[in-house]
Amino acid sequence: MAMDSNRLPRFFSLLLFAAAVLFAPALAEIRSTTIRSDARSIIPFDEFGFTHRGHLDLSLSSIVFSNPNADLTQVGFFLTTRESWYHVLEQLNQGEIGCSVQSEFVKRVFTFDQIKGDSFDTSFNVSDSNQLTLVFGNCVRDLKISMNVYSSMYNLDTKSGQRDYLSAGKTSLPWIYFLLFITYVAIAVAWIYVLYSKLLSVYRIHFFMLAVVLLKALNLVCEAEDKSYIKRTGTAHGWDILFYIFSFLKGITLFTLIVLIGTGWSFLKPYLQDKEKKVLMIVIPLQVIANVAQVVIDETGPFGQDSYTWKQVFLLVDVICCCAVLFPIVWSIKNLREAARTDGKAAVNLMKLTLFRQYYIIVICYIYFTRVVVYALETITSYRYQWTSILAAELATLAFYVFTGYNFMPKAHNPYFAIDDEEEEAAAEALKLEDEFEL
Structure with a gap:
């Protein structure tokens, strides 16, 4: 199924993200990111190599939407591999899904309909060893969002249980x-x-x-x-x-x-x-x-x-x-x-x-x-x-x-x-x- 003209710019933005993921180095430090009145459909954060004892901690504050009545089930954070993202692009291209957040090929962390205020904290366990990219998806057209994002990705040492903030491939x-x-x-x-x-x-x-x-x-x-x-x-x-x-x-x-x-x-x-x-x-x-x-x-x-x-x-x-x-x-x-x-x-x-x-x-x-x-x-x-x-x-x-x-x-x-x-x-x-x- 061919894409209509309204979905074409968004598809190309998603394609650009795929290229960015392919050529980006894996970073590991705790990161604070400020987003102000941003209407991008995709905002990638960091890429990290998880072991079977991986964790993602997210803390959001000062959350403001340009349209509070928007469908927030189509806005959220998810984790994806490079290979999975290509499958998501194919689904969007063929019209099988209308939103990347809803794809079965991504690991959905949470959607914004779960948030009951202007702040939100969550911890997500990653049990599958893989290299994943943290992504914010916004499938609501013209919806602008402002927020402060504090993200932390790490692995737990199998012996000591201590946190290791270096990606699995760079811990040595x-x-x-x-x-x-x-x-x-x-x-x-x-x-x-x-x-x-x-x-x-x-x-x-x-x-x-x-x-x-x-x-x-x-x-x-x-x-x-x-x-x-x-x-x-x-x-x-x-x-x-x-x-x-x-x-x-x-x-x-x-x-x-x-x-x-x-x-x-x-x-x-x-x-x-x-x-x-x-x-x-x-x-x-x-x-x-x-x-x-x-x-x-x-x-x-x-x-x-x-x-x-x-x-x-x-x-x-x-x-x-x-x-x-x-x-x-x-x-x-x-x-x-x-x-x-x-x-x-x-x-x-x-x-x-x-x-x-x-x-x-x-x-x-x-x-x-x-x-x-x-x-x-x-x-x-x-x-x-x-x-x-x-x-x-x-x-x-x-x-x-x-x-x-x-x-x-x-x-x-x-x-x-x-x-x-x-x-x-x-x-x-x-x-x-x-x-x-x-x-």
């Missing part, structure tokens, strides 16, 4: 982040030892590398504490502020480090060209915007009215930053190729060229894995194993840090600068063969 994140923090601290200590033992071969960029590792470690320990507090209490208790600060600094310093290494700063030359400075002037402000977008998304929830726009801003900025940091590496490779043919030091420049080619490939692999592969892994992985995609991204980052440090570490006899005559001749021959192959 505090330990994962803490172990990664210990790993980066060990790397920082090892790097300090390398700098001390090779002091005569240390450049300024090596100290910058140390700063990047330390900021990453601080970011991880704040993330571990943030998730730990959320797990126990449902709120971050200020640790999220520290996490945002160190995440911001870590993001800026990491992209700056890639640009500086890519330009050969401190290794090949003690200065930056104007075009390289412009890349940094683009990357750093973009990282500020990206971090602002991430804070807004986290604090307003995945389904806030402006969250979709901020997600697009974050994605666009991230793509621009990833592309921008590749240009300096390409410029260095081009300059080294030209120098290898003209300055009589073919072997030296060929070795540098090989190093920068390798680094270019690794940067591309790192960006591709953390932006594409991790996203695909998050999409196809069961909600119970959401931690695996986070761990995969962190391990990829760790491998990138180790690769960068190992290849650009200070060395007393750097193979890229100390080359004998035989190697020089071999490198010149290699360049000659490469030119013939290109021709």
Whole structure:
């Protein structure tokens, strides 16, 4: 059965919600939401991975309807999975139901005809293990509602009975982040030892590398504490502020480090060209915007009215930053190729060229894995194993840090600068063969 024109806009709004659910991360903290004169047919709140001992607590206050005589059996809260929501869309499309709240495919928490005043409290037990989204449905046309909503979703520990406010697939994140923090601290200590033992071969960029590792470690320990507090209490208790600060600094310093290494700063030359400075002037402000977008998304929830726009801003900025940091590496490779043919030091420049080619490939692999592969892994992985995609991204980052440090570490006899005559001749021959192959 085809939909009539009056139901078409509502159907598309429901379809948009389905897309939002599909691409939204699972959040877990206790959330307070204020709704004012809102006539949307669907208002999604948070998504949460429940175990068989899951609970939802809802507290509503200051409830006001634009039409007190409306049919409130068609207004209420319900829980739904992504798969179930597609069935609801199909029912609405075929005209089998007129209201999503009444569908048998959703877990109805309550409808507003049960409310006898301007406030309401309820607790809903979830006995089926699944990832569910809390949704407010309003099937009464032009009915505007105002209310304050306090929502809390959690699981009860099977042994202690304590509340766990982290989603079922992310409850192990505090330990994962803490172990990664210990790993980066060990790397920082090892790097300090390398700098001390090779002091005569240390450049300024090596100290910058140390700063990047330390900021990453601080970011991880704040993330571990943030998730730990959320797990126990449902709120971050200020640790999220520290996490945002160190995440911001870590993001800026990491992209700056890639640009500086890519330009050969401190290794090949003690200065930056104007075009390289412009890349940094683009990357750093973009990282500020990206971090602002991430804070807004986290604090307003995945389904806030402006969250979709901020997600697009974050994605666009991230793509621009990833592309921008590749240009300096390409410029260095081009300059080294030209120098290898003209300055009589073919072997030296060929070795540098090989190093920068390798680094270019690794940067591309790192960006591709953390932006594409991790996203695909998050999409196809069961909600119970959401931690695996986070761990995969962190391990990829760790491998990138180790690769960068190992290849650009200070060395007393750097193979890229100390080359004998035989190697020089071999490198010149290699360049000659490469030119013939290109021709």
